[in-house]
Amino acid sequence: MRAPAADPHPDEAAAPSAEAVRAARAEPSRAPRRGTADPVKTLLHRHRELVERAVDPLEIAAGLEVHGVTDRTAARFRHRDVFSLAEELYARVPRGDEPPRAAATTPAEPVAAWAGLVLAPGAVALVAGGGLVLAQGPVRLAVGVAGAVGLGVALAAAVRRGPLRATPGPAGRTGALWTLWLLAYALGGDGLLQALATGGPDALWPLAPATLLVLALAVAPAAWCARLFGVRARRRLAASRGLDDFAYGVRPLLLAAVGLQLLALTALTWAAGAPYGTVALGTLLLLARLLAVHGRARAAAAGLAAAGAAEVLALAGVLAARLPGLDPLAAPVRAALNAWGPGAVPALVCGAAALGLLGHAAVALCRASAHADATP
Template sequence: MHRHRELCERAVDPLEVAAGLEAQGFTDRTAARYRHRDVFSLAEELYARVPRRPEEVRVAEDRPEPVAPWALAVLAPGAVAALAWLGLALTHGPVRAAVGAAGALALGGALFLAVRHGPLRAPGGRTVPAARLWALWLLAYAVGGDGLLAEVLTGGPDDLWELTPGPLLGLALAVAPAAWCAHLFARRARRRIADSRGLADFAAAVRPLLLGTVSLQLLALAALLLPTGAGPGALALGALLLLARLLTVHGHPETASAALAAACAAEVLALASVLSSRLPVPGFDALAVPVRAVTDAWGPGAVPTLVCGAAALGLLAHATGSLARASAHTTP
C-alpha cells in the first residue's frame, strides 16, 4: 500500500489499480504472495483501503470531452494527396516531375502532422525513430515497387519504370477513418475498464472490439482504394500500418517497428534475389525461382500482398494479447 499509494489515490475504480499493477509486472503468482487469488482481488483490497482524492476524481469526472481539434490534422494527408493527384493529371514533362516531388514532400509533412496529434499520437512521444524509415519505404514500394520488380524480372530497368500513385492516394485518404477508428477503440476500451469485473472480463470484451476496429478500417480502406484501381497489396499495407500505429499508441512501439522492418526486409530481399540471379556464379540463378513463381502465378503485386499480409497477421495475433491488457489503456 505504501509503494503504490499514489496509484490507488488517483484510481477511480479497482480495475485501474489492477492495470497499474499489471503494467509493473504483477501476475497472479505475485498476488498469491499477498494471499490473494489474482491481481484483481489484490487491487480491490488496495482500492478499498486507500482513501481517494475526491477533488481530483471530481475534476476528472466533470471535465467535458474536448472537441476533436485533430480532425483537420488527420484530413490533411488526404487533401494533399488529392491535390497532388490532380496536379499530376494536368501536367506533363519536367513540370509533372516537379509537381510529384513537391506533392511527396507535402504529403510527408501532412502525415507527420497527423501522427503527432489526436488518437494516432504516441503518448509521451515514445516511438522508434527507425519506424518512420520503414513506413516510408513501404509507401514508396506501393508506388513504384511493382513496376520495378516487373522491370527487373525482364532484365531491366533500362529506363524509369511505371509509377502507380493510386495506392498512395487511397492510403492517404484512409488516414482520417483510421484516426477515428483508433479514437473509438481507445474510448470504448477505457469505458470497459469501468464496466468490467476483472482483468479476464476486460480482455474478453476488448478482443472483439479490436477485431471490429480493424475490420471497420479495412472496409473503409477498400472503399477508398476501389476508385484508384489499387490492388490487394495496398489493402494489406493499410492493415499493417494501422496495427503498427495502434501498438505504438498503446505502448508497444518496438513490436510495431520490428514488423515494419521485417516487411521492408522481405521486399528488399525479393528484389535482391532477382538481381543476384544475374551474377555469373553457379547456383545463383536459383535465387530468383521463388519470386518468379509467385509473379508468374499472380503478378508482381503478389509480393507486397504476401509480405504485408503476413506481417499484418503477425501484428494482429500479438495485438489480441497485448492490447487486451488493461495496462495498455490506462490514461497517462
C-alpha cells in the same frame, strides 16, 4: 504488626516458569503469523512506489498486471480480482484529506482538435494527383515533388494529434523509417521488381501513385477506428471487474476496428484502381499504429521491419540472380510474379506481417496496462 516472612527460595521466585519459557520461545514464531495474517500489507510494501504515485485504483491495477499479478493471484490476497485488490491498496496509502477515488477514464481529446488534420493527407493527395494529370514536362515534376513534400507534412501532423498520436522514442523512429520504405516501395517497388525480373530497368519504371492516394485517404477512417477502439476499451476497463472479463470484452472491439478499416481500404482500393497489396499494407500500418499508441512501439517496429526487409530481399534476390550460380535466389519471387503479378510480393509480405501484429495485438491490447495511460 508482624513483618512478612522472607521467601526461602528467592531464586526460584524470580525464575520464569516452564510455561513462560515455552511462551517466550513461541513468540518469535507467532510474529510472522501476525504479519502474514494481512497479506495485502506485504504486497503494499513491495509495490509502494506504484501505489503512492497512482492517481486512481485503475492505474494500480494496470501496474500490478504488468508485474504479473492476475485475478488468480488476487484470490490469494483475499480479493475476487485485481481491480478490487487495487482499490484496497489505493485506500491504504495516506493521501491527506483526499478521499479514495474510483477508477476514472482519461477524457478524450476534443474531436475538433484533430478531425481536420486526419483529412489533410487525403486532400493533399487529391490535389497533387489532379496536378500530375494536368501538368506536363518540368511542371509535372515540380508538382510531384511539391505533392510529396506536402503529403509528408500532412501525415506528420495527422499522427501527432488525436487517436493516432504515440509517445516518441527510438522504437517509434525506427518504425517511422520502415514506414517510409514501405510507402516508397508501394509507389515504385512493383514496377522496379518487374523491370528487374525482365532484365531491366532500361528506363524509368512505372509508378503507382494510386496506392499513395488510397493510403492518404485511409488516414481519416484509421483515426476514427483508433478512437473507437480506445474510447470503448477505456469504458470497458472502468466497468470491468476482472482482467479476464476485460480481455473478453476488448478483443471484439479490436477485431471490429480492424475490420472497419479493412472495409474502408477495400472500397478505396477498388475505387482508385490501386494494386490489391494496398489493402494489406494499409491494414499493417493501422495495426502498427495502434500498438505504438498503446505503448507497444517495439512490436510495431518489428512488424514493419519484417515486411520492409522481405521487400528488400525480394529485390536483392532478383538482382543477385544475374550472377552465375545464384539463379535459385530469385525462384520464389519469379514464381509469385508468374502466378499473381508484381503486386503479389507486397500483398504477401504485408499480409503476413499484419497477421502477426494482429495476433500480438489480440494479447497485448487486451491488457489493462495498454489502456491505463492512453488518451483516445
